[in-house]
Amino acid sequence: MNHLTLRGAKEIIFGSGTRLQTGQQAALLGGRALIVSGRTAMQRSGTLAELGACLAEAGVASSIFAEVEAEPSLDTVDRGREAFHSQQCDLVIAIGGGSALDVGKAIAALAPCPEPVSHYFAGVEIPGQGRPCIALPTTSGTGAEVTPNSVLTNTAAAEKASIRGHCLLPEVAIVDPELTLTCPPDQTAFSGLDALTQAIESYVSTGANPVSDMLCEESIRRIAGSLRRAVADGSDREARESMALGSLLAGLALASARLGLVHGLAHPLGALYGLPHGQVCGALLPHVMVYNMRAAGPKYARLARMLGLGADASALVGWVEALVHDLGAQLNFAAAGLSEVDIPAIVPPTLASGSSRHNPRPVDEAGVRELLATLIA
Ligand SMILES: [Fe+2]
Structure with a gap:
């Protein structure tokens, strides 16, 4: 072993109930958040409503982009980026399984970039630091809350691959095991x-x-x-x-x-x-x-x-x-x-x-x- 580089989120918060710290963490990063999640489970369980209230209490406004599918497509990321800009957001809060976290991370990382995500999926390095992302996993699986990549699918070509880069590392990972109880x-x-x-x-x-x-x-x-x-x-x-x-x-x-x-x-x-x-x-x-x-x-x-x-x-x-x-x-x-x-x-x-x-x-x-x-x- 000659070289060693360690990576992870800038701050990692673990423990039951820690999701309630999301508001105060978000308030350090901006005034308006785009919440990125899957289509139904988080809404049905009341988790998104609880998250919105937690953000509001900390003075952070939020909009919801609950459109992430399993094996998310490049198109979903681009639509999320449009929502991020049209809602004038400062940060992303990604909550869900690996797919929601990967899409949230990609929206945040590519928010300042003019090119569509397909440009970077083809291998071009992502420039800059992106916008901040707070990641809250609701499954115990991918570890996407601390990894510098996002797995996406080009559905037209049935091609699934990662985009990678330092800017895909979340600013904050909040791992609350209570969020997995309904999985x-x-x-x-x-x-x-x-x-x-x-x-x-x-x-x-x-x-x-x-x-x-x-x-x-x-x-x-x-x-x-x-x-x-x-x-x-x-x-x-x-x-x-x-x-x-x-x-x-x-x-x-x-x-x-x-x-x-x-x-x-x-x-x-x-x-x-x-x-x-x-x-x-x-x-x-x-x-x-x-x-x-x-x-x-x-x-x-x-x-x-x-x-x-x-x-x-x-x-x-x-x-x-x-x-x-x-x-x-x-x-x-x-x-x-x-x-x-x-x-x-x-x-x-x-x-x-x-x-x-x-x-x-x-x-x-x-x-x-x-x-x-x-x-x-
Ligand atoms: Fe995996």
Whole structure:
């Protein structure tokens, strides 16, 4: 390890009830906020009304852009930027799952830029610092509240990829586990598997470092001890709190260590077949771990020992498979549409992905084909 760069939100606030600090944090950043969320859940649960009242109490006016869909499109970001300008906002408050946070971060980062988001999606560096964003996750999964990227989809080309840049890091992350209490069981399972995958991939990535290792180990320990409980009983506050912290720690780890081949493959597979990101991650993880065994075996073995599975690295693969099964999150890729015919379309974006480039075993075309073949065998 020669170099180490750590990234995260400028301020990270964690704990039950901390969402009520959003008003005072927002007041430090401006007088008018654009609240960015998904289309229904936050409105139905009363969370947006509570947030608006909390902002008003702190003297911050707000408008709502509740138009973020699953696997959000470039068009949604551009419409959010228009709302930001037409409402004369100073900051974004993004509240929701990974999609809402990614869109909110992108609206804030690109607010001062004249070009449409497609310009930056094509790889052009985002200039400047953007506008401030406060991120409040309502799922325990992506860690997007502390990461410098935003995953978006060009729907016309079925292309899913990240835009990246320092300006995508939120100013403030407020992680309130109470916001996850109403997350339904399937979303709890999928987002938890995303967090687990991110922690395991960061742990063995070529960017792993002593700080990210520490974050990953604590993240994995927490997820292992609480994900089944959070899915079985969403009102289990202790499990929800542990999952929220586990997810945050995985996000902090990946912000410096990056990810691996699961995420390199998950984006094209998710875009082609419209599959939930976390479910795809959980289904791919055991296959990628087998692929990586020769490069990452000792670190998998260290995790196996930490979880009380013995000293055999392959025990960790079995443990992940059993967890995915117990959560009812199995995925049959062939039944979802994956076939030999699609492989030529999946290989190039997988090889181009920054995640794949951080995989512990180098990824080449033959390796991706070998792995895809195991998914449809
Ligand atoms: Fe992920």
